[in-house]
Amino acid sequence: MRNNMRYRMLKVNSDPDVTGFERSSESVSHSLSLRYAFQQCRIAASMSRLNTLVLSLILLLSSLSGCIGDLDESQNSDSDSGDNSNNDPNDRSDNDSANSTDNQSEENLVGREIECPDGSTTVVVWGEETCAIPEVFAASDVSQDTVNLTLKWYGVGSTAWGNLGPIEIYIIGENISAAEELEDEYCERHKALDDNWKEEWDCANENYRIFTDYVEGGGAAVSAFMKSYLDYDFTMLIMSAKFPGPEEEDYKPVMLHEYFHVFQHAHIQDKCSGDSRDNCIRDEKMGGKNKPWFSEGGAEYMAQSLYAQQPGVRDNYLREVMEMKLNYSLEGYTSQDIRLDNLTYDSNVNVYDVGAWFIAFLIHNEGESTYREGFYGDLDELGFDASFEKNFNATRTTYIEDFELFLEQPREEVMAIIPEQLPVNDS
Numbered sequence: 279m280r281n282n283m284r285y286r287m288l289k290v291n292s293d294p295d296v297t298g299f300e301r302s303s304e305s306v307s308h309s310l311s312l313r314y315a316f317q318q319c320r321i322a323a324s325m326s327r328l329n330t331l332v333l334s335l336i337l338l339l340s341s342l343s344g345c346i347g348d349l350d351e352s353q354n355s356d357s358d359s360g361d362n363s364n365n366d367p368n369d370r371s372d373n374d375s376a377n378s379t380d381n382q383s384e385e386n387l388v389g390r391e392i393e394c395p396d397g398s399t400t401v402v403v404w405g406e407e408t409c410a411i412p413e414v415f416a417a418s419d420v421s422q423d424t425v426n427l428t429l430k431w432y433g434v435g436s437t438a439w440g441n442l443g444p445i446e447i448y449i450i451g452e453n454i455s456a457a458e459e460l461e462d463e464y465c466e467r468h469k470a471l472d473d474n475w476k477e478e479w480d481c482a483n484e485n486y487r488i489f490t491d492y493v494e495g496g497g498a499a500v501s502a503f504m505k506s507y508l509d510y511d512f513t514m515l516i517m518s519a520k521f522p523g524p525e526e527e528d529y530k531p532v533m534l535h536e537y538f539h540v541f542q543h544a545h546i547q548d549k550c551s552g553d554s555r556d557n558c559i560r561d562e563k564m565g566g567k568n569k570p571w572f573s574e575g576g577a578e579y580m581a582q583s584l585y586a587q588q589p590g591v592r593d594n595y596l597r598e599v600m601e602m603k604l605n606y607s608l609e610g611y612t613s614q615d616i617r618l619d620n621l622t623y624d625s626n627v628n629v630y631d632v633g634a635w636f637i638a639f640l641i642h643n644e645g646e647s648t649y650r651e652g653f654y655g656d657l658d659e660l661g662f663d664a665s666f667e668k669n670f671n672a673t674r675t676t677y678i679e680d681f682e683l684f685l686e687q688p689r690e691e692v693m694a695i696i697p698e699q700l701p702v703n704d705s
């Protein structure tokens with residue numbers, strides 16, 4: 279846990295909008311502005327470095343056994359709390375959304391018809407479980423071991439929460455030129471996949487650094503490219519070489535944290551415009567624009583809880599982590615008067631940590647399935663507040679008030695809701 283202070287500093291310094299993704303971070307900077315895009319396995323296999331990656335994935339995901347049926351119909355979801363999906367510096371306020379709406383009616387299937395590992399075929403649909411394996415693009419200085427590690431933990435997350443697509447995973451190393459090459463590859467790939475992808479706006483430039491910032495700044499991110507001006511929807515998940523690096527234990531829960539953002543985004547079907555001045559309902563369904571409490575709290579708690587259940591992880595892991603989060607956030611939160619759901623990425627309070635405690639409190643009271651399946655299952659149809667009230671039988675205001683009362687208890691009472699030992703999940 280020695281790295282926490284480093285991460286903490288990174289968080290303070292991170293700018294949610296620097297890259298046009300949501301860049302927040304615990305140990306992580308997140309990007310959000312994704313668009314999901316799943317592509318044919320065969321196309322994937324033809325792309326650079328993908329043959330071995332695809333094979334690795336087939337092995338890793340074999341437990342998913344072929345095409346999994348439809349996810350729970352609750353498809354929708356944006357990710358990371360600060361989904362800045364409409365905050366891009368390369369704002370496309372002049373986008374031709376009418377045009378893309380027409381195209382949507384034809385449902386462009388390019389890259390969406392895929393062959394599953396078991397030989398069957400399917401179409402990748404936003405928010406539905408799929409047999410599709412994620413496409414992985416690693417900078418040239420990233421080792422195969424790092425790719426394998428990333429895919430292993432992708433597999434843990436997708437086994438637990440559903441294999442949701444379309445997803446593209448980008449792994450950034452320590453070499454700036456290699457990151458620039460990856461930006462070029464990303465640009466060319468999406469120009470080929472989407473006629474509405476405009477190099478001027480959607481590819482990296484001096485104001486829109488897609489991967490290169492990660493060389494220095496490290497971190498991780500998820501962005502939902504679910505945008506009205508694009509035809510090819512996909513989620514981008516970025517991992518990097520530091521804060522945390524692949525040699526650190528935190529790399530694993532951070533990968534799970536990012537994958538839970540993929541889960542969240544997959545449960546929201548709305549598209550954002552390219553104009554950051556427009557309201558985007560995806561933000562509301564994530565818990566509010568630049569309001570990370572629910573999305574970051576959920577990603578963080580779910581990631582740490584799932585990690586704690588993995589073989590080889592020390593018994594007391596989750597309590598250690600949650601106690602540390604309490605130490606880092608409790609006094610800061612209770613000594614100020616900004617309510618949990620109004621904290622931002624820039625607040626002095628560590629919203630990831632206190633948010634994780636809120637979700638722990640929520641799951642302790644309601645059960646994980648009510649949170650993960652109930653709330654997220656109703657989210658897209660009902661919206662955030664109505665789904666919250668339906669599933670948790672209280673308004674968010676009431677629930678946050680209860681949470682604040684809960685935090686006033688003695689430390690042992692607060693810690694008592696975190697299980698000492700979770701059942702090991704070695705599936």
Ligand SMILES: [Zn+2]
Pocket residue numbers: 302306308358359535536539573574577
């Ligand atoms: Zn996050």
